[in-house]
Amino acid sequence: MKNTLALAAALALAALSTDAIAGQPFVRAEAGSSDIEVNYGRGFRDTESDTAVTVGGGYWFTPNIGVEGHVGTLYTEYLGRGYDLDLVTAGAGLVAKKNFGPDNTGFFIGARAGLARMTVQLREDDFDIEEDESSTKPYYGVNLGYDFSRRWGLSLNFDRRTAEMDGFDIDVDTVTFAGEFRFN
Template sequence: MKKFLVLACALALSGLSSAALAGEGFVRGEAGQSDVKVKVDGLGSDSDKDTAYSLRGGYWFNPNFAVEGHYSRFYDKTLYDDGTDYVDGKLSAIGLGIVAKEHYSESNLGFFVQLRAGVARGKVSVDTSEGSGSATSTKPYYGIGAGYDFSRRFGLSLNYDHNQGSGDGLKITANTLSLGLEARF
């Protein structure tokens, strides 16, 4: 009886496609613009925009759910330079999160919307003619996107992401609008 049960299970599992049992890895590159806002207690607030990019990778467990890791650079500019003294500022983050995706067709191709959320460790770095320093904080991030999967292996999307950081009287937010290209393997 046990041999028959094992054989029946083996035949049932062999009938399932490998695509149904196995997910697929992905890499994604995004480029766009970040609107960075800084608020310092007692000093006020300011904002600036800069070109941003993000490199993401992860694993789709099925067409609707994935985990991802990412590195994002939101800001990298010279804030002051008079030829002698200078101040350079950088804002970046590494993170880990989940992605939920829904296609408008049963084939899991074509138009889709996606949500992503997780935790990111943001880092603000300042380099001056007098020295340098940095600070980090770990906060949640979230984003939304819409796009088009041209094939099972390639898609394009427009994304909006919100990242934040704070500490010692400093609050920073980075709202990023980007175009993303994703390859799945």
Template sequence: MKKNLIVAVGLVLAGLSAPVFAQGNGFIRGEVGRSDVDFSVDGGSASDDDTSWGVRGGYWFNPNFAVEGFYTHAYKTSFNDGFDNYTLRLHGAGVGVVGKKNFGGAHQGFFVGGRVGISRGVATFDVDGDVEEAEASSAKPYFGVNAGYDFSERFGLSLNYDRLQADGDGLEVDVDLLTLGAELRF
């Protein structure tokens, strides 16, 4: 089923004419900020925060609509219980659609936007750096909103809020990200 969907999407994209792509822009963006992570493990819960970073890339079909793919490193912590060293890492990758409304021209001036799609969140818990004790991985919806300023048709900055989730093996994770992003369009 997944292979058929991938082939169908590939055929649709291959069938799009060059003039459609000539109107848009590819983009890449980097984001850095803070993550607020809520954990729930077999009835117990905890929360923590950390520095997060991510990269996104995609294609603006017009100034208001794009598709994107992304990778986000959301959280990492290490601790020792007196016997072993433990490391917990959270990251996610996904694909989705982006909407944006500029209050100047196309990719000019102040803007507000949103994004939504599917992400695969992964939580890994390692002991002594080489033994993977548990991994929670799941595909879940993600969403985000942002506001910013496009300095030109090729460069803009934004303040972003995104929500990612993962669960599995008795572990549930909700991640709220507040980041500053810089986007280059080409």
């Protein structure tokens, strides 16, 4: 018990270190392509592709570790008679990256993981949601990019999200190009 308390105290002090306090909030916008695979039982399988657009933000506690949140659309299909079918996502997780240049600039590689809630929505007249179904599952991704300065950079990202809704298994792979602006 004493060892657990000592470890908890050490972690709390580390979280309050000057590096953790001197972090950077950030905003990010991503646009690219999503590949959606839908399976139902053993007999039905369909694939689609569409444009993916997400926006997000978070906080870099250190130049290498942070937290993020995102919201966006992964798929939209016009069904006719004023109805649209949308697949939207909202999530939160951890991010990590390693820069290879001086002062946390230059080329970098990164990873992210967390929980994402995907929602299938049937909309009428662009705003009225008639029906929706949601699923919350882990997501993960990797990226590589270039930080032009400590304040902004560009990246190429791959993310994987999954969902299970009413017997349907949905897998969404996105490849996006992103811009990130960091404050401070």
